[in-house]
Amino acid sequence: MRIGIAGGGAFGTALAVALALDGNDVLLWARDARAVDRMNAKRANDRLPGVTLPEGVTASADLAALFACDTILLSIPAQTLPDFLTANAQHLGGKSLVACCKGIDLTRMTGPARTIRDLVPSAIAAILTGPSFAADIARGLPTALTLACGDDATGAVLQRALSTATLRLYRTTDTVGAELGGALKNVMAIAAGVAIGAQLGESARAALITRGFPEMQRLAMALGGQADTLAGLSGFGDLVLTCTSPQSRNYRFGVALGEGKAFDPTSTVEGAATARAVRKLAQDRGIDMPIATVVADLADGKTDVTEALATLLSRPLKEE
Template identity: 40%
Template structure:
């Protein structure tokens, strides 16, 4: 049993709402902060987040608010589920409101685009120093709609304080959500972020109707690139063969519910990126992460050809077929294991 019973969830997109539903149904007191007033009104009046997680009934015990101060007040932990491109500004609003040593868990699967910083590093930039010891990250193969419907899911919770991780692991676990503990915060975050870039590439492959062989090769070599960058940044290579690595990679590269895969597939069919993003409510994190991943690779002097080609497609107008051809025609190399 866990002694955690009051949680604030900052971010009411699909993932934040699904986690809020899960924890509320377990019996925790959950305050969900939403940026959009229409989300607050929707949940209060219909017990449903019609903008981001439609057709998933939310328990009446779940409190929702537009006030960060109200959401955070008296909580025992903060689950941060805000898109990476606005994470810093939301954290800056949070910082003066939180107790110095409150545990903060990032469930954001992205990288800050301009600085190439992982979310835990952004938190260290902004939050009080005493809070740094209690930072954790949550990731793994998880479509929000399936978690919202209570379908069995496994996640990974990583942090530097093993006892604290164990407490929150117990708080999150139910018969439908299994949580594994880890200490590799870098690897868990990179796995959750980079798989979105690979999902874009897998979507392109499917949009071009190149077949299962091509997609399998893309996933395998995509994993090799993730391991290569991760180990260069100090992560444990084994992390990428777990839930937050290969687990999430396979899910987002093959699952039809993946926003990033959907964007890639539409690119492969010839649509323009601006058109695709223009009619999406939710964020496809991979588009922003692609640019950051290329920056990280260059800074670490790591070769990531798939990341390089998807950036060329997204931002330089390169055709999807040309990108695939250039990947296939690279200089022949021995495999010698995945990296």
Template identity: 55%
Template sequence: MIDIAGAGAFGTALAIALARGGAEVTLWARAGAEGMQDARENAKRLAGHRFPDALRVTGDLSDLTSDILLVAIPTQKLDGFLDGLPARSGTVLSCAKGIHKATGLSPSALIAAHAEGVTTGALTGPSFAADIAAGLPTALTLACADDALGAQLQDRLSTPVLRLYRTTDVVGAELGGALKNVIAIAAGAVMGAGLGESARAALMARGFAEMRRVARDRGARDETLAGLSGFGDLVLTCTSEKSRNYRFGQALGAGKTPDAAMTVEGTATAQEISAHPDLDTPIATAVAALSGGQASVQDVMAELLNRPLKQE
């Protein structure tokens, strides 16, 4: 049995994939659980993808009794969810990406602070919910500090088309997932402003260098950022309009108002990263100013292009 909390697109997609792969899955939804259970699909978040028979939807947190709980709750709403989660044991894996704005904590660290007695980790990497739900081949990073436990989780959570690679570097895996959202906003702004694909490629390369600087400063292993949870996720989210952060940046670059209903974790992450002036993070600083309305695309591009020339 596997439990998943959060019936957004990603949580629902994971539930479908794992149930299709042979697991008994319970999916918790904050609202609309009965309707989804009856309709056998999540018409609001992931329409057209039928639920396997092994997937059950509930609105009651006390139904989450498995020794594995995947939490697919947006990072900025995670503490509110955890406040209402009954005491439990076992393993709780975050499936969110970002840095919690109020505390500066990663999702797994926030879970550890709220849920004593559980083992925490993260499931992250380059993936779109629709691809996972459709059964398309997808590879993710499973991060768990205990490698023996990580190997057990890797076996239980992998399916024939959902391939998990494991690491003990939880810090690096989560930072990769958080920081790539910042660069995706910037990449979207570049394309929305009509600056071209060459500019986007340069932005991605310099953004990856910035991601590695921040990750090293926070104790992550450099090779983790070069893997699925860093470089892999960066490529996906900087090149596809399926990415919410990319679309958000695209709207800003085009001078349009982004969809306020979208979950865009990169804005809070950019603000948190840029609040540490001792580290050189020009792209995060630019994204924080742009998304906060303190600067225009023209302003931030001029600032970036006028930086001193340097060795790569």
């Protein structure tokens, strides 16, 4: 069976490497035909330096080749995923589509798994998420992820197909909790980065992580997710990783905000868009999300770090 991966960035490439090293035949699709030619010629991807593409990986810019795969991993940013699904819905119907992105679509206000179900109803929607960096996966370092699929029998098939010697997948049917855990932790990673960038200290970062976690649970449970899912790899596990490592783009973006410096405009920061979506969802549903709201305001330039800190510190004292 050939596994298709849509998206030739670092994470999609890392998954392709891990799956191919485990003996799978992998088709890695990317839009840029010149980049594809370089990957096939050099057996490397500039987006993932120092990693050699195994023989089992074939890069292609041909969508027809991707659509020939029955299982397709969608390593496409959450904000562009709806356009890809809409444009190719007729070719994706009936397939197992596994979202490998983290975020909430600003237009639809839905996570990746729900977006797949809405736009390609005949497909089997799943999401692969959890604490992971592309470089670690590609290097064969032990990584554990959550695979969420509403149909447990199909989830079990995907779990076996996508697990490798170093990539361990844990299964759940709670797609809502899994997709929101992966999205919301990016918002908290920005907040943690702001704390370090503004030199507020490690204690302040620990406080933000600790208070940010119940925010994640409140919104996820209000939208139908399960508390246990948020306490697992796709929530708490991912939160710890991205709030403490400079490998996280969202954390680095937060550090830049805290330092008052510009951030690389070509780098995808899903947490900034997610914070804006969370701010609206929280307002519409009357859910208390102070950290996420402050992050959205910081990302939009509506406040600065001094005002943001004052806002959080002026909240009423209460029991934990």
